[in-house]
Amino acid sequence: MKITSLALAAAGLVTCMQPAIADDWNTPQEPFALSSDSYYVGTRGLSAVLIASKQGHILIDGATSDAASQIAANVRKLGFKVEDIRIILNSHEHLDHAGGIAELQRLSGAEVKATSAAAPVLRSGKVSRGDPQYAGLLDRDMAPVDKVGIVRDGETVKVGPLAVTLHATPGHTQGGSTWTWTSNDGGKRVNMVYADSLNAIASGAFRYSGDPAYPNARSDVERSIAKVAALPCDVLVSPHPEGSDLWERRAQRARLGNAAFVDKAACRTYADHARARLQKTLAAEAKTPAIVWRDNAKIAELFERAGVTGTFVVYDVAANVYTGHDRQRAGIRYVPASTYKIPNSLIGLATGAVSSVDEVLPYGGGPTYLPQWARDMPLREAIKISNVPVYKELARRIGMERMREGLRRLDYGNMDAGSVVDTFWLDGPLKISAVEQVRFLGRLAQDKLPFPKPAMAAVRGIVRQDDNVNLYAKTGWYVPDDRKNQIGWWVGWVEKEGKVYAFALNADITDDTVGAKRVPLGKAALQALGLL
Numbered sequence: 368m369k370i371t372s373l374a375l376a377a378a379g380l381v382t383c384m385q386p387a388i389a390d391d392w393n394t395p396q397e398p399f400a401l402s403s404d405s406y407y408v409g410t411r412g413l414s415a416v417l418i419a420s421k422q423g424h425i426l427i428d429g430a431t432s433d434a435a436s437q438i439a440a441n442v443r444k445l446g447f448k449v450e451d452i453r454i455i456l457n458s459h460e461h462l463d464h465a466g467g468i469a470e471l472q473r474l475s476g477a478e479v480k481a482t483s484a485a486a487p488v489l490r491s492g493k494v495s496r497g498d499p500q501y502a503g504l505l506d507r508d509m510a511p512v513d514k515v516g517i518v519r520d521g522e523t524v525k526v527g528p529l530a531v532t533l534h535a536t537p538g539h540t541q542g543g544s545t546w547t548w549t550s551n552d553g554g555k556r557v558n559m560v561y562a563d564s565l566n567a568i569a570s571g572a573f574r575y576s577g578d579p580a581y582p583n584a585r586s587d588v589e590r591s592i593a594k595v596a597a598l599p600c601d602v603l604v605s606p607h608p609e610g611s612d613l614w615e616r617r618a619q620r621a622r623l624g625n626a627a628f629v630d631k632a633a634c635r636t637y638a639d640h641a642r643a644r645l646q647k648t649l650a651a652e653a654k655t656p657a658i659v660w661r662d663n664a665k666i667a668e669l670f671e672r673a674g675v676t677g678t679f680v681v682y683d684v685a686a687n688v689y690t691g692h693d694r695q696r697a698g699i700r701y702v703p704a705s706t707y708k709i710p711n712s713l714i715g716l717a718t719g720a721v722s723s724v725d726e727v728l729p730y731g732g733g734p735t736y737l738p739q740w741a742r743d744m745p746l747r748e749a750i751k752i753s754n755v756p757v758y759k760e761l762a763r764r765i766g767m768e769r770m771r772e773g774l775r776r777l778d779y780g781n782m783d784a785g786s787v788v789d790t791f792w793l794d795g796p797l798k799i800s801a802v803e804q805v806r807f808l809g810r811l812a813q814d815k816l817p818f819p820k821p822a823m824a825a826v827r828g829i830v831r832q833d834d835n836v837n838l839y840a841k842t843g844w845y846v847p848d849d850r851k852n853q854i855g856w857w858v859g860w861v862e863k864e865g866k867v868y869a870f871a872l873n874a875d876i877t878d879d880t881v882g883a884k885r886v887p888l889g890k891a892a893l894q895a896l897g898l899l
């Protein structure tokens with residue numbers, strides 16, 4: 368069965384922000400009237416509503432930056448001037464609803480108005496740290512909006528005869544905004560509602576059930592759901608049109624006229640779906656125990672002094688406590704690069720792709736990035752100099768099917784091996800967070816992975832450091848094709864007094880000096896904690 372967005376909407380699973388651009392986000396859509404003065408001017412997948420008057424217009428939402436010109440064209444198609452848009456409002460500060468606002472402001476000269484929580488995001492184009500989807504939107508900047516005025520909860524924004532009221536509905540984001548106004552259809556008063564996304568969707572390690580980045584997330588969603596359910600509501604439009612059954616209603620328009628959009632139960636139904644989504648999110652979170660995290664000021668200071676932007680986490684396996692610097696970043700997944708040599712070795716040994724860490728594997732001939740890689744060697748040596756060609760050979764011997772199965776059994780990051788068996792850990796799509804790294808390494812150190820014990824013992828043996836027998840470690844350095852946004856890693860564990868402390872450091876590599884700082888910085892952090 369092909370699962371359409373409509374089927375997902377019916378199941379109450381309307382997502383508001385998928386990691387990849389959804390298919391229909393920028394699909395063109397003819398504009399149409401919703402009521403006497405309100406028009407749908409968005410794309411097929413993203414809503415935008417124009418409320419028009421002779422004294423100027425109000426526009427709600429700007430979709431993506433790519434869709435902004437379509438919205439402007441739709442306004443013109445209806446016979447209005449884009450320059451007559453006086454005010455632009457926003458449902459919430461995510462790129463699928465606010466990404467096009469900067470361009471629409473440029474085209475119209477309109478004033479942009481938003482809540483005090485959304486305004487800084489619109490002004491900077493950068494996702495807020497307290498956004499439940501912070502981890503997923505970190506590298507997805509929006510075009511910054513020049514001037515953003517502030518609207519308060521309950522305030523009415525006016526243009527000529529138009530009056531649109533803000534009902535703050537935070538929870539999906541902290542700036543979440545629902546807008547209401549009344550239209551007149553043949554003498555009948557119609558309550559119009561542009562309700563924000565109310566879905567509890569988190570990325571990275573964010574938890575609606577309690578997270579220091581946004582402690583009120585759950586109660587905000589609950590309050591916002593109740594607020595929307597109680598609104599006088601005849602015509603509902605949601606930021607993702609399928610979320611309010613817009614296309615089913617539109618199909619009835621030829622027969623019913625604007626009445627096709629009227630449904631007095633629409634807001635309550637919408638709220639019910641959001642409530643079900645919240646329950647689903649909370650149930651999923653209940654299955655994974657919450658992380659006990661302790662920020663460490665000494666480690667923060669070490670990063671500060673080194674001028675390095677990154678995270679460091681130590682997982683005290685016995686106490687089940689995470690200590691470190693930048694909890695949010697510790698939950699963000701990055702390409703593991705050569706830290707993947709640890710699981711690659713394990714899967715290779717477990718599947719018999721290589722018989723032991725002393726079996727010599729060919730590097731394949733030809734030029735190598737580092738001259739010392741140009742020699743056939745066993746994993747024992749290859750891991751020490753991070754020999755990429757030898758580990759690529761190992762991956763090819765494992766093969767895609769066994770590799771995928773291995774990733775699943777290890778529960779390793781996003782477990783996504785993509786389609787190229789000897790590059791997925793170097794170029795992606797495989798990604799893992801620092802927190803996931805330490806969980807994986809903690810299990811390896813304790814012999815607790817669902818893998819043959821001799822394989823685990825052999826892998827522990829080859830990552831043990833010569834200069835310190837209690838330290839097990841591996842570096843990694845992710846270099847994308849465009850060489851921008853490089854990430855450096857240092858991961859491993861320390862054994863001290865019979866206990867295991869798994870650690871992971873990752874950092875933005877802005878220049879080569881940062882690459883050289885990874886290990887000393889990680890060691891300094893371990894020393895600061897008294898582990899080294």
Ligand SMILES: [Zn+2]
Pocket residue numbers: 383384459461539564
């Ligand atoms: Zn969103």
